[in-house]
Amino acid sequence: MGKDIYILGIESSCDETSASVVKNGKEVLSLVINSQIDEHKKYGGVVPDLASRMHVEAISDVVKRAIKEAKIPKEKLSAVAFTKGPGLIGALLVGVSFAKAFAYALNIPFIPVHHIKGHIAANYITYKELEPPYLSLVISGGHTHLIYIKSHVDYEIIGKTRDDAVGEAFDKVARVIGISYPGGPKIDKLSYDGKNNIDIPTPKVDDLDFSFSGIKTHIINYVNSKKQKNESIKKEDLARSFTDKVVSILIDKTLLASKKMNTKKIAISGGVSANTHIRREFNKLKEKGFEIYFPEFVYCTDNAAMIASQGYYEYLDKNFGILEEDAKANFKIGV
Ligand code: KG4
Numbered sequence: 001m002g003k004d005i006y007i008l009g010i011e012s013s014c015d016e017t018s019a020s021v022v023k024n025g026k027e028v029l030s031l032v033i034n035s036q037i038d039e040h041k042k043y044g045g046v047v048p049d050l051a052s053r054m055h056v057e058a059i060s061d062v063v064k065r066a067i068k069e070a071k072i073p074k075e076k077l078s079a080v081a082f083t084k085g086p087g088l089i090g091a092l093l094v095g096v097s098f099a100k101a102f103a104y105a106l107n108i109p110f111i112p113v114h115h116i117k118g119h120i121a122a123n124y125i126t127y128k129e130l131e132p133p134y135l136s137l138v139i140s141g142g143h144t145h146l147i148y149i150k151s152h153v154d155y156e157i158i159g160k161t162r163d164d165a166v167g168e169a170f171d172k173v174a175r176v177i178g179i180s181y182p183g184g185p186k187i188d189k190l191s192y193d194g195k196n197n198i199d200i201p202t203p204k205v206d207d208l209d210f211s212f213s214g215i216k217t218h219i220i221n222y223v224n225s226k227k228q229k230n231e232s233i234k235k236e237d238l239a240r241s242f243t244d245k246v247v248s249i250l251i252d253k254t255l256l257a258s259k260k261m262n263t264k265k266i267a268i269s270g271g272v273s274a275n276t277h278i279r280r281e282f283n284k285l286k287e288k289g290f291e292i293y294f295p296e297f298v299y300c301t302d303n304a305a306m307i308a309s310q311g312y313y314e315y316l317d318k319n320f321g322i323l324e325e326d327a328k329a330n331f332k333i334g335v
């Protein structure tokens, strides 16, 4: 048995300040998440300046608590992994600067982690046996990607959204029917009380790419025309029809990708993978011989444990940061 590797992860790409200590990539010793949602809610979405300020205020305490709850002396840490991007530049910079300073003071390496790779790693925490190669579907507020995972550090993007991300569509649809940010979880619940009785056209996109802006616009137009005619809208039916449409698009494209890549091993992650309808329908594929993986709920939305987990694999691959390491708002995966 080799030496145990303890990674401190730091995530600050959007509206959560989070820190976590993970042992050997899979064992979460602590996870602290300081959510700013209640503040941003007042403005109907994430306000970048406010996010940066709140990260600055929270980060030192969040990291301190994560180390304390992990019950290991900080001298035992092997490296500090942080989200380099993509995300809000001001928010990312807080995590990057803190991680660099912290690692420098402890004389240990720091590891830049791509946020989407972090989302993918969330499944390694939940399923200790999950190993590449497999197909990954990442669905979050900012991303919708089909990725072929060749190894823990080597990826190939095989499909992505051409416009809105799935989570963005959930949040916008919620907004037009008067549901506060973030609307995804509320649409999820509301869908149980509704019927799929509103016709929503399926976007025509070639290959493995996605498009969600047409669906979003269709729903906005539907709501507006109902309002003009003074007709009532049943929010539950709208939520259900929208959710079912999204589920069928995600499943169709993923099955296409699975065929193309010749694998029945599929891991889904990202904030929207918390959606219970998406989980139910994908899990049904198990009856057809597919292996389906979803992270535990806490590891679906942004958290630092997933960053520490991916940080472990980057550590083994010696992908360390340089002192000039900077945040990158539009950080490309695999580059
Ligand atoms: O991964 P995440 O925390 O942040 C990004 O990296 O973007 O994802 C946040 C997104 C939001 O759009 C939120 O509405 C959505 O995930 N979300 C959900 C659910 N829980 C979170 N969408 C649908 N159903 C849910 N249960």
Ligand code: ZN
Binding pocket: 115, 119, 140, 141, 270, 271, 301, 302
């Ligand atoms: Zn995320």
